[in-house]
Amino acid sequence: xxxxxxxxxxxxxxxxxxxxxxxxxxxxxxxxxxxxxxxxxxxxxxxxxxxxxxxxxxxxxxxxxxxxxxxxxxxxxxxxxxxxxxxxxxxxxxxxxxxxxxxxxxxxxxxxxxxxxxxxxxxxxxxxxxxxxxxxxxxxxxxxxxxxxxxxxxxxxxxxxxxxxxxxxxxxxxxxxxxxxxxxxxxxxxxxxxxxxxxxxxxxxxxxxxxxxxxxxxxxxxxxxxxxxxxxxxxxxxxxxxxxxxxxxxxxx
Amino acid sequence: xxxxxxxxxxxxxxxxxxxxxxxxxxxxxxxxxxxxxxxxxxxxxxxxxxxxxxxxxxxxxxxxxxxxxxxxxxxxxxxxxxxxxxxxxxxxxxxxxxxxxxxxxxxxxxxxxxxxxxxxxxxxxxxxxxxxxxxxxxxxxxxxxxxxxxxxxxxxxxxxxxxxxxxxxxxxxxxxxxxxxxxxxxxxxxxxxxxxxxxxxxxxxxxxxxxxxxxxxxxxxxxxxxxxxxxxxxxxxxxxxxxxxxxxxxxxxxxxxxxxxxxxx
Ligand SMILES: Nc1ncnc2c1ncn2[C@@H]1O[C@H](COP(=O)(O)OP(=O)(O)OP(=O)(O)O)[C@@H](O)[C@H]1O
Ligand SMILES: [Mg+2]
Numbered sequence: 001x002x003x004x005x006x007x008x009x010x011x012x013x014x015x016x017x018x019x020x021x022x023x024x025x026x027x028x029x030x031x032x033x034x035x036x037x038x039x040x041x042x043x044x045x046x047x048x049x050x051x052x053x054x055x056x057x058x059x060x061x062x063x064x065x066x067x068x069x070x071x072x073x074x075x076x077x078x079x080x081x082x083x084x085x086x087x088x089x090x091x092x093x094x095x096x097x098x099x100x101x102x103x104x105x106x107x108x109x110x111x112x113x114x115x116x117x118x119x120x121x122x123x124x125x126x127x128x129x130x131x132x133x134x135x136x137x138x139x140x141x142x143x144x145x146x147x148x149x150x151x152x153x154x155x156x157x158x159x160x161x162x163x164x165x166x167x168x169x170x171x172x173x174x175x176x177x178x179x180x181x182x183x184x185x186x187x188x189x190x191x192x193x194x195x196x197x198x199x200x201x202x203x204x205x206x207x208x209x210x211x212x213x214x215x216x217x218x219x220x221x222x223x224x225x226x227x228x229x230x231x232x233x234x235x236x237x238x239x240x241x242x243x244x245x246x247x248x249x250x251x252x253x
Numbered sequence: 254x255x256x257x258x259x260x261x262x263x264x265x266x267x268x269x270x271x272x273x274x275x276x277x278x279x280x281x282x283x284x285x286x287x288x289x290x291x292x293x294x295x296x297x298x299x300x301x302x303x304x305x306x307x308x309x310x311x312x313x314x315x316x317x318x319x320x321x322x323x324x325x326x327x328x329x330x331x332x333x334x335x336x337x338x339x340x341x342x343x344x345x346x347x348x349x350x351x352x353x354x355x356x357x358x359x360x361x362x363x364x365x366x367x368x369x370x371x372x373x374x375x376x377x378x379x380x381x382x383x384x385x386x387x388x389x390x391x392x393x394x395x396x397x398x399x400x401x402x403x404x405x406x407x408x409x410x411x412x413x414x415x416x417x418x419x420x421x422x423x424x425x426x427x428x429x430x431x432x433x434x435x436x437x438x439x440x441x442x443x444x445x446x447x448x449x450x451x452x453x454x455x456x457x458x459x460x461x462x463x464x465x466x467x468x469x470x471x472x473x474x475x476x477x478x479x480x481x482x483x484x485x486x487x488x489x490x491x492x493x494x495x496x497x498x499x500x501x502x503x504x505x506x507x508x509x510x511x512x513x514x515x516x517x518x
Contacts, residue, residue, distance in 0.1 A: 052350045074352060082350040088343035092275045104267045105353055107260060131278075147347070 002066035005030040005155055005186035006051065011060035013046055020046050022210030024060070028203070030154070033177060033187045035201035037194065037243060042207045044190040045085050048159050051188070052082040065155055081151070085159040085190075087144040091133040095124050095143050098132060099150060106151035118146040122172070137164050145173060149180075156180060158189040162196060174200055194239045204239070206246060214246050221246075261354045268361025275335060276365055282331055287373045289434075290324035291380050297443055298384060305444050313386040318469035319442025320381075321374055322462055325406050326433035328373050329413040330426075332366045336417030337426040340507070359414055359504065366410040367403060374402065389475035398472050401482070404489045405465060409433060411496035418503040442466045461488035 006028040013021040020043040028034050038044050049055040051064055053073040062069045065079035090098050096115050103111035119128045122142040132140060141164050148156065158177070162170040177187055177200060191197055197204050198218060205215035214224060221242050237245075276283075294316060297305075302312040336359075339345045348358050378386070390398070413429065420426035437443070439453060440462035446454050457463055464485040472478055 049346075054346050054349055077350060077352040080350065082347065084343050084346055086343055088347040090271065090344055091342070092278050093271070097274070101267060101271055102351075105264060105348075105351055107263070 003030065004028070004063070005032070005065060006188060007061075007063040008047075008051075009061045011047070011050065011062055012058045013043070013050060013055070014058060019210055021050075021057070024207070024210070024212055026205055026212050026215055028186060028188060030186050031181060031184050032202045033181045033189070033200055034203045034205060035197035036188065036190045036205050036207055037197055038190075038207035039247070043210065044207055045159055047207065048082070048084075048157050048188070048190065052080055052157050053077055054082075079153055080155045080157060081148045081153045082157045083145055083148040083159060083161055085163075087137075087140040089132050089135075089140055089143050089147065092131065094129050094131055095119060095135070095139075096128040098143060098147060102147045102150045108151060114150060118149060121176070122146045138166055138169055141165055142169060142172075145176070149176070152185075154184070155186045155188070158187065160190055160192060163192065170196075194243055198239045206243065208247055261357065264353050265357045265360055265364075268357045269364050272335070272361045272365030273368060276369055283328075283369060283373050283376075286328045286331065286369075287324060287376045289327055290320045290373075290377055293323060294320045294377070294381065294384070301443075311385065311387065313381055313384050314388070314473060315470070316443055317378075317381050317386060317473065318466040319437045319440070319462075320377060321402060321469065322405070322437045322442065322465065323434055324373055324377055325370050325402070325409055326430055326436070328370045329366055329406070329409045329433075330430040331369055332362050332410050332413045333417035333420070333426040333429065334423065335365075336362055336414060337420055337423060340418060341423075345507075355504070359500065362417075363407070363410050363414065366413070367406055370402075370406045388473045390473050391475065394472040394475060394478075397478060397482075398469055401465065401468060401485065401489075404486070404493070408489045408493040408496060411493060411500055414500040415496065415503050418500065418507055436460065437462045437466070440466055461485065461492065464488060 004027055006026075008024055008026050011021050011024040012019075024043075024047060036044050036047070046055065050057050051062055051069060053069050053076050056070060064076045067075040067079065069076050090101070093101065096119060099115035099118055100111045103114045108114055116125075116128075119125045122145065124139065124142060124146070127135065127139060132143065135143065141161075145158075145161060148158070161177075162173050165173065174196070177189070181187055181202075189201075201218075203215065203217060204221060205212050207213075214221060216224075218239060221239070222237060224242070224246065294313070297316045298313050305312070336345075339358075345358065349355065412433070416426050416429040440446070440457050440460060442462060446457045446463065449457055464481050465488070468478055468482045468485045471481075
């Protein structure tokens, strides 16, 4: 395994006149959980689509598991799994059939067994033989995540994995993500919930106006935050305050 | 990559299995696809039939090849709809991010369309038999008919793949079929071309549907296939290659642009 899981250099992407990514640089070490934050429309999904070979960048390079996303797309696809921002499940199949299908496409030896384990893990055993068209939004999301965990790709992309889940579902996803990282997988996720990044991620990167404007551990980001104003009680800034302050600073200059 | 090729048939099998499940879980779509052609067949045989000088005693025999073509043209729009849904729901993106030979994503749908149309044509033949359709074609003629109809289906399905991948709305994905359904009417399918005004006749006699209809009509009558079968085959193969080329372009464009219109679930 290469000693860098994801390496992105000077990545640019525009949709016609709209410049979404304007020189994105970052590095992710293997086994880390990295959270990508950014306001709506910042380009988080665009970045994830480029890293998962769905979209071609205009310029710059991105290596995933040591492979170039443009010239070595097939190898990259062997190294990753993707959960997109919106649940991508087959409505006409049952939950179990969806999982078996993915397991077969990943050429696993025992697709049925893999499916049943994942159904149990995500609390879908009871609904396993119902068609997905009859699932609730949260159940679809769980199935969607379960489908991404079929097989053992070393790098996992999760685009807003907990949006639309109930609190219990969120905690379950957090647990799964932590277990995956302990097992040595690299997880690159986006989220709208700052507490999620704070709880889950070893590293946080903030994407704003087409660039990564800050990245590091939560502690490092806290240092970037201007020294606490002299108040009656000194107060540790929350990630939310850091996030808003950094974005505010950049917009001012 | 070698591994992709190694698993090509296994992946294709999974994709086809998925599409066939869709098919057998929505049998109503097949029934719907046969209603218009069967309605037309009733209309032509029992309403217009008496007024049309087809030169054959059995008018059901005469219209059946054209009815086949109408049925196939409307049946292939099912493929557009399924592909459009795959793109819109993000399933296509999920598959594309996995190590699967990309062509299997499309071939699974295309092969399922052959099954879809085989069932719908079978239903139409059964109804035609009830209406008095009789054929003296031998086994070889029937094999030739089935082969030609399969090739026509393949061709029209690859055309249907293009709107399935490029349409911006579900309606847009389906309307492409209308001109194709209309085409047999300006051919030798329902009335002899010699009854048509000069310009229309020139078009009718030189468009693919006429060659296909005449070939099938001759084969159904137990006559040996005339040289028109070669014209029919040439049309089909030529259009098939073109459609395949444009469908691949549409697929590639999706890859570099990915204008998916997701629905929140
Ligand atoms: N296919 C597309 N064609 C044109 N513009 C697009 C396309 N996809 C995204 N955009 C635009 O690019 C910008 C970035 O979109 P993206 O989906 O990457 O943002 P995001 O950070 O994921 O936002 P969110 O938090 O809302 O999910 C947005 O302004 C969006 O409108
Ligand atoms: Mg997004």
